[in-house]
Structures are given as C-alpha cells and as structure tokens.
Amino acid sequence: MKLTEKRIMAICFGAVLMGVVFLHFYELTPRTIKIADINEGDYVKITGVIQGIKLVRDKYRHIKKIKYIKIRDDSGGDLRIYAFKNVNKDLTNYIKSTNPTIKEGDIVEVIGTVKVYNGLYEIVLDNISNFKLIEKKNFKRDIYLSPTPTNIYASKNGKTYHTSKNCPYGKKIKEDNRIYFYSEEDAKELGYKKCKWCEDESGN
Ligand SMILES: [Zn+2]
Missing domain, CATH: 3.40.10 (DNA Methylphosphotriester Repair Domain)
Incomplete structure (x- = not known):
C-alpha cells in the first residue's frame, strides 16, 4: 500500500479523532477518590457523610433553599456542595423527598469538578443527577x-x-x-x- 498524501491525511485525521474521543470520555468519567486526595480542577465522584446542611427555612420551618451541604469521608477531608438557580430548587426538592428529610449523618454521593474557594474544597452541582442519597442513617423526625x-x-x-x-x-x-x-x-x-x-x- 502506497502512502499517498490522501492516506497520510486520513491517518492523521483518524488519530486526532481518536484523541478527541478519548479525552472526551476521560473527562466524562469521574474519578472515585477520597476528599483528602482531591485537587482543584479534578473531576471526581465522592461518597461522604453529611456533616451539616445550611438551610433557609420559611417561618413554619419548611425548607426553602439549600445554602450548602458539608460532607466528610473517612479520609477526614471536608467538601462543600453548592447548587444555584434551578439546580438549587432540584436539590431542595431532593433533600425533602425523603421522610424524614435528608440530614446530618446520611451518606451521599456527589459528582463534579473540584473548586477551591476561601481555602475550602467545593463542588458546584451542575445537575441533580450528580447528587444521590446512598444510605439514610438519620431518622430524626422533622419538626414544623x-x-x-x-x-x-x-x-x-x-x-x-x-x-x-x-x-x-x-x-x-x-x-x-x-x-x-x-x-x-x-x-x-x-x-x-x-x-x-x-x-x-x-x-x-
Ligand atoms: Zn407562660
């Protein structure tokens, strides 16, 4: 087979295409990692225990909005989960979707890109499908x-x-x-x- 110019171009094109596809999937697959091992910019999947949920409640104590959720895993690291606009609405509904509501002590999984803000690791949820309750541990009733x-x-x-x-x-x-x-x-x-x-x- 002769390496004509056309063939060389086709091979190059194929190689570039494979590279793009590889990078695409590499970025789409989060790394399962401990919080202590994360770095800014990592695309990760983390499982942790809710340490605290900062909430906005209405005057009858119904949950209105989530300010952030702090999780910790067995590596001892802390991570905050934020959500804005519609994702915040989805997250709020998700937190309220169990009875009692999702709270401190429950085990959750989060997928996203790690950011550092004020020296703290955080993930800004881009889609509610990237936040999941793994196990309900805290059955303390909700009070309204x-x-x-x-x-x-x-x-x-x-x-x-x-x-x-x-x-x-x-x-x-x-x-x-x-x-x-x-x-x-x-x-x-x-x-x-x-x-x-x-x-x-x-x-x-
Ligand atoms: Zn009295």
Whole structure:
C-alpha cells in the first residue's frame, strides 16, 4: 500500500479523532477518590457523610433553599456542595423527598469538578443527577410549626414556650412575634423551655 498524501491525511485525521474521543470520555468519567486526595480542577465522584446542611427555612420551618451541604469521608477531608438557580430548587426538592428529610449523618454521593474557594474544597452541582442519597442513617423526625394558633406558643425571639392563654408573660408577646407549636415535645426538641408560670398553672 502506497502512502499517498490522501492516506497520510486520513491517518492523521483518524488519530486526532481518536484523541478527541478519548479525552472526551476521560473527562466524562469521574474519578472515585477520597476528599483528602482531591485537587482543584479534578473531576471526581465522592461518597461522604453529611456533616451539616445550611438551610433557609420559611417561618413554619419548611425548607426553602439549600445554602450548602458539608460532607466528610473517612479520609477526614471536608467538601462543600453548592447548587444555584434551578439546580438549587432540584436539590431542595431532593433533600425533602425523603421522610424524614435528608440530614446530618446520611451518606451521599456527589459528582463534579473540584473548586477551591476561601481555602475550602467545593463542588458546584451542575445537575441533580450528580447528587444521590446512598444510605439514610438519620431518622430524626422533622419538626414544623403550626400555621394556625395552638395553645403552645412562644416569641420567635425567645426560647421560652407557654401553654396558657392567661399567662401574663405569654400575653406580652405581640401577635406578629408569636410562633405556635403542634406539641410541647416539638417545642422542647427545638430547644424551648416551658415558662414557670405556665408550668405552675398546668400543675394545679
Ligand atoms: Zn407562660
């Protein structure tokens, strides 16, 4: 076979094409890696435990938005997961799609390109399909506030709850500042302590 100019061009073209295809797939396949071993720019798949979720809640404590999710794996490294615009909506819905909601202690997997921001590793989710719950570990129930008045109430600015309409301290709380609980258990779990006056009255 003669190496005509045409053939040489065809071979070169073929080689370049193979290179492009290879690079394409190389970039499309995330590397499964530990957080301690990641570098800026790596395209990775990481499995970790949720350390914390920074949330925006509405006034009844329903989750409105995810600020970021911090995960850690057994290498001891930390990584933050961010999502913006529509992906944030998808992520918020995904976090709320389990009952109880996805929270601290649950195991998740994330795929994306590692960025460094303020000295911290982060991945900005580009698609909700790149975030997945692997195992639900935390079954602590979710607590919401009642949108309609109940007889268990507090000031949104305080940490004391009341159970009597006649409580002189409870009466001082302006309607706009009142929050209502579904149960005393909910109030306690959210860190509220029962008012002494109400305690004495309910004891009588
Ligand atoms: Zn009271």
